[in-house]
Amino acid sequence: MFNIDARSSTPIYEQIIQGIKECIIKGILQPGDKLPSVRDLALMLTTNPNTVSKAYSCLERLKIIETLRGRGTFVSTNYKPRLEEDKMTKLKDDLKKLLLDAHYLGIKKRDIKKIMDELYTELLGESEGGNEYE
Amino acid sequence: MFNIDARSSTPIYEQIIQGIKECIIKGILQPGDKLPSVRDLALMLTTNPNTVSKAYSCLERLKIIETLRGRGTFVSTNYKPRLEEDKMTKLKDDLKKLLLDAHYLGIKKRDIKKIMDELYTELLGESEGGNEYE
Amino acid sequence: MFNIDARSSTPIYEQIIQGIKECIIKGILQPGDKLPSVRDLALMLTTNPNTVSKAYSCLERLKIIETLRGRGTFVSTNYKPRLEEDKMTKLKDDLKKLLLDAHYLGIKKRDIKKIMDELYTELLGESEGGNEYE
Amino acid sequence: MFNIDARSSTPIYEQIIQGIKECIIKGILQPGDKLPSVRDLALMLTTNPNTVSKAYSCLERLKIIETLRGRGTFVSTNYKPRLEEDKMTKLKDDLKKLLLDAHYLGIKKRDIKKIMDELYTELLGESEGGNEYE
DNA sequence: GTGGTCTAGACCACA
């Protein structure tokens, strides 16, 4: 499914969150699909079950996945994006930081846009907005 | 010059780095300009001198600023962007994370591009890429 | 009769208990009425028979229902509320927690009372305390 | 400040959350006040630092407290209740469950209201709505 | 079998 870089500065549980989000957007995980159990994913990633558990908790709070008691964890079937003020502000800040960094790497606006297009193709496939929600 | 948000989850020293980068790009700080002393900036931002010092060290390592012993700290006059492999990889990863987050906030590709254009205008002025390192 | 939400954080067996209590209070189930068999209710709710069984056991311990061996399970005909100390304490604690949560949602005392009145009307009908255990 | 019941069925971290909420509402903790450090509170309650940490994280997510990096954790100065759909629904469900339980303990509507009044007096002081936000 | 909670003890980044 995805890999974990234990040496990375981004926490493992966040890498897991990102990995699962990516799988869902790419369609590798479909709404309703069962996720690996906490223990199984911990084994796969050779990490601690608690770490996976934390990632799952975060994703559940975001309503991206949901757990059925005693049955396991599943990709939500009815995810609806809600535009939250704080998160939007955070996103803009992050983007600004990213553009500043890019600028100091000598990367121009048109290059960033090109990279962005490539990433969108990787995530959503060729066509723009193919398997999005609406 | 810029503000610090002590409540933010991004470390204060990184906020300082970002703030200074932003001032330079906007032209508020020109190459050769003297930066406030560590102590003065700490007073201005009501933060710990060690924190400012750490920010200055990072910026110096990036060759964005330089210290002349006994004279103070200055904006570098000869900054040359060098495209380092690992930083480029990190940037792409960050961008991917950002796009995933945006997607789950319901923000589409065209919206992100619009926000990006606005940020570039804020940072560099109207014209695309005009007043970059000249 | 009532619905189960598998996504809810409250255990399914508790939802069943609550559902049956509600049916009895509303008069949908009268004292002496036969309850569905464990197996049937499990089929109706598409849940595990063990879960229904656990709910029935709890209700029996509360003397709200009773099983006649070989005949089935019935709503008790002679339920007598007994004010047990510890349950009373628990109830007060739960209520306190609820009021704290309400406060942090911005819900005032008078709003809570209004909601309470609505719920009582839904459960017992219009008149206050009229058709209780009669 | 408050006590923890290790034998209770409600998780320790939730008891901590509730205890802190209660202290704030009662005015024992004022906006801007520093909370005990994770380690200190763990010592006071003879529990594990991780457990306290989890409680603090939850409270921070609710914007009831905020952490200043490297400085500690503080009661938020600008808490604004936001009425969230889900939480409101949850609250109503909890209240319904509570009323069902009360009914089966033989507690009538007027008794519940009396208990509620007592709790509000304990939390907010004599007058209704004294030290609330508005 | 599932996830949730808790402990003990460790390391790290930040101010």
Place this chain on the structure above:
DNA sequence: GTGGTCTAGACCACG
């Protein structure tokens, strides 16, 4: 000093 992350290993409620 602060909180944040992670591990190892344990117990429990639920279905």
